[in-house]
Amino acid sequence: MSADTSASPRVGQSVIADYVRTLDGSPGVYRMLDSQSRVLYVGKAKNLKNRVSNYARGNAHAPHIYRVIAETASMMFLTTKTETEALLLEQNLIKQLKPKYNVLLRDDKSFPNILVSKSHAFPQIKKHRGAKKEKGDYYGPFASAGAVNRTLNQLQKVFLLRNCSDATFDARTRPCLLYQIKRCSAPCVGYISEDDYKASVKDADQFLRGKSTAIQAQLAEQMHKASEEMEFERAAALRDRIRAMTQVQSAQGINPQGVAEADVIALHMDGGQACVQVFFIRANQNWGNHDYYPRVTSGASVAEVMQAFLGQFYSDREPPRLVLISDDVEDRTLVAEALTEKAGRKVEVAVPQRGEKLELIAGATRNARESLARKMSESATQTKLLRGLAEAFDLEAPPQRIEVYDNSHIQGTNAVGGMIVAGPEGLIKSQYRKFNIKGDDLVPGDDFGMMKEVLTRRFKRLLKEDPDREGGTWPDLLLIDGGQGQVSAVHEIMVELGVEDIDMIGVAKGVDRDAGKEEFHRMGKTVKALRHNDPVLYFVQRLRDEAHRFAIGTHRAKRAKSMSKNPLDDIPGVGATRKRALLAHFGSAKAVSRANLSDLTAVDGINEGLAEKIYDYFHERG
Structure with a gap:
């Protein structure tokens, strides 16, 4: 690795040209940095010397690459053994460093799975998210917790498997409500033998692996036999299980016959924005879809966005055997090799041209197009509201990051603070934060003291992690639940921390504490009210209510945990x-x-x- 650490004011092609002489034809990863040593762009190359030479010459580049070249003051390099290794390293660095001019996948959530645990004689079926450390069989990924919950709900109807913890199972002396509503076979009290329960687990395994037709045939045969033997109650129970299984299949919508396991990935770009839809096909079943809105720099091509998405999406996820994409990438063979190396088995990346696979891509592309249109419409509305907020309260510019704070407690116990974040794209839930109130000297119910602790901790951390305010994590507007007293107390905190230049508005309930009669307080300004039907008033109310909901939910979770703690x-x-x-x-x-x-x-x-x-x-x- 090499880097230019001198404080040279030179930028542009001449700076890049100086590095060419130090490079050879090895594959590797390069970083382009500005005069403040901030990473502008991360790229990989099969031949570092050739790639950097290309930047040093006046060749045709995409608009965002011209801007990168113009701002480059230094570069860093890391050689690798193969181009595949360089591709994997490139995507890891992009996720870690979040360079200004790279395509960036902003949503990094993990996906839930269904786990059938195998650490107990009577296995438990449950939702699982995170590292697969627990012994058992995992099925997934599912696109959302809702998709898992719906499938689990139906699986319980069909296979009557328990979802209680081992501790609850061991402590039971009589069946729970789930047995009464025919969602569990009550193995905890011996209502089903270990062998019969294991047979149900095996059936569930077959169903989750896509072998539902055989199971339905077996259940239908058992139902007819029970009916012939005049065991009508058992026949009715089997009928209900067959119906539940059919509901699972119908709820999944698309169930391709010729695609057993694949991720279907479709991209749509419009107006400098992009939406990527991912459908998860497992065991010939649709296990849901999820949309992504990667950050796209001006001039980025469809192929560049798709390749960047694939690299970052699979950097911490196991790829399936088949990845279907709507648009080809710059080097599909290289991407497939990288995914194969990561998975430890062959992974195929394909652009379908006909048949069922093309239909899957067409459906995902339609979803991407519709999702992006909705998001762009919502963004336009949000932008208008932020502009209206700036006009209503004489702000210098529409805020790009609003932080809203609220506290929740019962007579001072289990006190928590909540912070929600909103911006041009609406609520940014990944940025929400909760604060467990730690102050030992706080008087129960001291809202001022609680707010002081929350804001002190929040801004001390910001000052430590991003003192230059360049990371996009600093707010330009604070909304505080409270009147003049609360605003004055918060202002003192901000002055003490040296960050009093951030705009702040206190939202008080106003006359009769009615919604719609809110009063707005700012330091050094008269109390302001907005007309009852003003969209900005509704916007602020929604933000305040969301902060209150988040704080209340956090408090309830903390209280429930403390009540159950032994x-x-x-x-x-x-x-x-x-x-x-x-x-x-x-x-x-x-x-x-x-x-x-x-x-x-x-x-x-x-x-x-x-x-x-x-x-x-x-x-x-x-």
């Missing part, structure tokens, strides 16, 4: 087995806290040393 969980040396033994012996954690040493040592698995730890834990706290 004090025994915090004692070193007391694991799940010993905790069960203590609760079985004493009946409750409160009774454990009152026990003396001799009582504690009477519990199976609790020796004298551990008994002392448990005793000291409760009595030192008291």
Whole structure:
């Protein structure tokens, strides 16, 4: 790796030309940096010398590449053994560094799977997201949690598999509500044998692998047999399972017969914006779709956007055996080799020309086109609202990032702060943040103190991570739930931190605390109200309500967690087995806290040393 660290004011082709002499024909990755050492562009090359020479000459380039060249003050290089390795490294660096002029995939969410756990004699079926560390069979990905939940709901109707945790399963003495509504076979209380339950698990596995026709035929045969033997209740139950299975298939919409496993990826570009639709086909079933709106620089070609998307999308996901794309990329063979290397098996990348695969691409392309049209319409409306907000409150320019803050607590307990973010593209949910209020000296219900803690933590972090305000994470407008007192308190905090140049508006309920009669407070200005039917008023109300919803939801989650928390969980040396033994012996954690040493040592698995730890834990706290 080499870099120009000198503070040279030179930029452009002459700077790039100086690097050509230091390079050879190796494959690798290059970074182009501006005079502040910020990464402008990351690219890969089969031959670094040839690629950089191309930039140094006045050859024809896309508009955004001309801008990159004009701003380049230095470059960095990393050679690789192969071009495939360079492609993989390029996409990892783009995701990590987020260069100004690269196509950038902004939505980096993970997709859920269905997990049939295998760590228990009676396997559990559940939704799973994240690393596949738990023992069991994984099916997915599904495009959304909703798609998983719908499928799980129907699978429970068909196969009657449990979804409760192992701890809940082991503690049950009678069947739960799911058994009563025919969603579980109640293995927890022995209503089904281990062998019969495993047969249901096997059927579920076959269904999730696309072998539903055989299962339906088996169920139909069992239903007719039960009917002939006049077991009408069993026949009705089997009929309901067949219906549920049919509902799963019909709800999935597209179920291609000739495509067992594929990602269908379609791109539509319009007006300098792009939408990519991804459909997940697994086991000849449609497991949902998801849309992406990558950041596209002016002049980027369709092939460039598609190749950048594929590289970044699969940088942390396992590709399927077949990837169908709507538009060809610059080097499809190279992309397929990179995906094959990542997956450890052959991955084909294809642009369909006919038949069922082309129909899948056509459907995904139509979705991409319609989604982008909706988004562009919403963006136009949002832009108009931001412009109206700037005019209503005399802001210098329409805000590009609005942060809205709210607190939630019950008499000071389980206090949390919530921050939501909005901008030209609407609510940016990936930027939402929650703050667990930590202040030990806060008086219960001290909203001013809570807001001070939240904002102090927020802006201290911003000052540390992005002091030059160049990362796009600094707000240009704060909305605070409260009147003049709250605004004054927040202003003092901002002055203390040296960031008082950020616009701030306090939103108070106003007369009779009615929605529509809000009063708006700003430092050094008179109280302002907006007319009842002003779209800007509705916009601010929606932002405030969203912040309140987020804060309330965070508070409820924290409160529920604290209510279910067992004090025994915090004692070193007391694991799940010993905790069960203590609760079985004493009946409750409160009774454990009152026990003396001799009582504690009477519990199976609790020796004298551990008994002392448990005793000291409760009595030192008291």
